[in-house]
Amino acid sequence: MTTVPVTITKSQPKARLYGDAAEKAAAEEAAAAKSAEEKAIMTPQRMQKVDILRYDPEKDAEPYLQSYEVPFNETMSVLDALMYIKDNLDKHLSFRWSCRMAICGSCGMMIGGVPKLAW
Numbered sequence: 001m002t003t004v005p006v007t008i009t010k011s012q013p014k015a016r017l018y019g020d021a022a023e024k025a026a027a028e029e030a031a032a033a034k035s036a037e038e039k040a041i042m043t044p045q046r047m048q049k050v051d052i053l054r055y056d057p058e059k060d061a062e063p064y065l066q067s068y069e070v071p072f073n074e075t076m077s078v079l080d081a082l083m084y085i086k087d088n089l090d091k092h093l094s095f096r097w098s099c100r101m102a103i104c105g106s107c108g109m110m111i112g113g114v115p116k117l118a119w
């Protein structure tokens, strides 16, 4: 028979805070959680190539594909990528959207050759 040494450690109880100290600690904890959440959302996991069919009938003889590199993470939608391109890479890009909740259908477009909502 073998015996396994077991160490039992008693966890230290958290100090209770009251009044202003409790409010301050709660605010700091909420701010830290929000910061971590924002960092997770905004941190690009990788760059994604986005090809967009462009056509301006006043300038272009025919439609053409234009490529953009967009920081991308799994929380982003195609609409987020298009907004990133418009805000940061090409202010002349235009597209329709309204509700961002798959209700109105305004963001309907061909995505990878399939008609989908970009929300």
Ligand code: FES
Binding pocket: 097, 098, 099, 100, 101, 102, 103, 104, 105, 106, 107, 108, 117, 118, 119
């Ligand atoms: S913006 Fe309304 S369905 Fe996409």
